Amino acid sequence: MTTPVPSTARPLADRHLLGPGPCNPYPEATLALAAPLLGHLDPEFLAIMDETCDLLRLAWGTDNRRTLPLSATGSAGMEAAFVNLVHPGDVVVVAVNGLFGQRMCDVAARHGAEVVPVDHEWGQPVDVERVVSAHPSPKIIAAVHAETSTGVRSDVAALGAAKGDALLLVDAVTSIGGIELRADAWGIDVGYAGTQKCLGVAPGLAPFTINDRAFERRVERPSSWYLDLGLLGGYVGEASGAGQRTYHHTAPTAMVASLHAALQRIAAEGLENVWARHAEAGQLLQDGLEEIGLELFAAKGHRLPELTTVRVPDGVDSADVRRYLLEKHDIEIGAGAGQYASTVWRIGLMGHNARRDRVALVITALEDALAHA
C-alpha cells in the first residue's frame, strides 16, 4: 500500500485569481462554505435551494420553472443539455469559434447526434447567418455565448430570432452574472453555466435552465441517470410544489449554500449594476493593456469585459511571465487555449474581481514581469 502523505502543513497560498476561472469568490460565498452543514432534506436547506433556484432565474433572465444548480461542474452542464435532448440521428448544428464549441461537438456526437460543425476563426464571434443556414432543419442549434478560450462575445439574441423550429442550446458559463444575459427574451431553450466565473463561487455546480418547449422534446430515459432531468425535477420540487421532494441524489449542500450567498449579494447590488461593474473593469483593463503596448486578441467590438485575451509579445516566453506573476505577485493569469497556448494570455476580471484595484494590480505586475522577461 502507498505510504500516506505526512501531514506537514504547507503555508496557505493566497492568490489573485485573474485567469479564466475560478476567480476569487465573493466573501459571502466563502463564509457560507464554512457555515454549519445542513442535510439535503432539512427544511432550512430546502428553503435555501428554493431561493437559489429563484435567484438563478434572475441571473438567467428566465421564468423557466426548471432552473436549478446541477451537482457537478459546468462541463457536466454541457453534458446534461445534450444527453437529455439528443435523440439518435438528430442533426445538431454547432457554432465552433473556440474550444468549448469543439467540445460541444464531441459531447453531442457521443449521444448519437449527427453533428454539423460551423467553424470560425478563433477570436471572431459567431456568424449567425452561416450557422442558421448550415442545415435546413436542425433539431438543435448550439453556441457559446462567451467563449472562455478566446474572450469573445457572440450575439445569442440574433441566433434566437433566426433559429426556426430548432432548439437553441447556449453555453453561458462565462457570461452569467457578468454580462447581459436574457434567456427568455433571446429565445434560449436550454442553457448551462458554471459557478466559478462571474457568479463568484468556487467551482462545483452547473446552473441549468430548460424551458417547456425543450423539456417536451427530451429523451424519456437518457443514458445518464445522474443528469436525467425527468428525475431531477422531483429533486427540486418542480413537479409538486416546494413541499414535495423526491430523493434523487444527495445535494452538495455546502456548495449550494455558497451559490445562494453569492446570488443574494448579486441581487442586492442589482444585476444590471453588476454587469456595469464588469463592463467598466474590463474596459479599464483593455485600455491599460494597450497603453503599455500590448495587442488584444479578440475581435474589436466583440470583446468580453470579464475575460480579456492579449497576444504574448514576440520574443517573450509566455510560461515564464505567468510563473513570475504567480511567484512574485501571487497573481494567476491563464495561458491561451488550443493552438494559442503559448501566444495568448487570458486575464479574467470576474465576479468579485471585476474591480478597479484588480486592474491596477495586474497591469502593474505585468509591466514588472515584462521588464524581467
Add this chain to the structure above:
Amino acid sequence: MTTPVPSTARPLADRHLLGPGPCNPYPEATLALAAPLLGHLDPEFLAIMDETCDLLRLAWGTDNRRTLPLSATGSAGMEAAFVNLVHPGDVVVVAVNGLFGQRMCDVAARHGAEVVPVDHEWGQPVDVERVVSAHPSPKIIAAVHAETSTGVRSDVAALGAAKGDALLLVDAVTSIGGIELRADAWGIDVGYAGTQKCLGVAPGLAPFTINDRAFERRVERPSSWYLDLGLLGGYVGEASGAGQRTYHHTAPTAMVASLHAALQRIAAEGLENVWARHAEAGQLLQDGLEEIGLELFAAKGHRLPELTTVRVPDGVDSADVRRYLLEKHDIEIGAGAGQYASTVWRIGLMGHNARRDRVALVITALEDALAHA
C-alpha cells in the same frame, strides 16, 4: 421575471447530522473550505490533488494509480463505474439487498447491460453463493458493501474470492473511512464512494478507484464525456507523472481541499483507529437503543456501526418523532428507505460523529421524543 428573493438573513441552523449522511464534517474539512481558493492548475493545488489521491489509496486499501475524486456526488461515481465498463449486451449480475442495489440495476441497464438482479430481503446481507451462481459468465458482478438503505454490511472479500473472470464492482459510499475496506486484498476491480459519510466531508465528490484489469476492459469512448476515465487520467497526471496535466474540466478546488484536510486527519489518527472508533460508537448506540426498548432492523452479525436501522415502535408516527428531534434538539435522523419509509429510522454515527457524546445525545433525545409521541 420572477421577483428576486429579499436578502433578509435567516439565523443559521446548527444541526447534529445523525442521519444517513451528510454528517457533520471534520472541523479540518470545514476550515479548508474557507481557505483562499486556488486555481485548478496552480502548483499548490496540484500538490493537494496528488496528496489527495495518495490518501484515497490509503482509504481504499489499494495501489491503483487510477484513484481520484470525481467532480460530482457519490451517485455519479456509480454512473462512472457503469458507463466506463458496460459494453452493450454485457451481462451484469447485481446483488440487490436495498435501494442502492436497485439503483445499480437502473444505471447499468441505461448503458445497455443485460442485468441479472439477485434479490434479497432488505435487512439481510448479500448471499455470495446465490450471486456468483446467478449466471455462468457475467462480465461484471456488482454489490454494495454497506447498504445505506438498510444498515447492512456484506462480505465483499468472499465475492472477490468467487468472482471468477468477472469484474467486481463495489459501492463503498457508506463504508469508506468507517469500516474495514481493502480493495486490493478483497479483489475489488472498480469502486466508488462519497465524501459525506464516514470520510467526514460535505457532499460533492466521488472517490473512485479502478485497477488495470478493469481499465483494460473499459469502453473506449463512453457516452459520458464528463466521466470518461480515459480523459480523466490525464487530468490527475496519471499518464505521465505529476508534472504533466491535461485540462479536462475545472476541478472543484474548494471541495478537493476539504477532502484533503479530512483525509490528512484520518491518516494522522490512523485508519484502523478510525475504524475502531466507528465500531465502538456504533456498538454503544445499538446497545443503548435496545436498552430503551427499541428493536434493531438489520440482521444481527451484519450491522454497520456507522449506520443503525431501528424499527419505529407500533403506534408511533415516524415523521412526528423526526420533526420533534429536529425542532427541539436540532438533531437530524433519517427516515427509512423505500417500503420502510415510515417503519424504520436510520441513525448515522459517521466520521466526526462517531463519538461517545453523540451516542448519549441521540439516545437521550429519542427518549424525550418518544415520551412526547
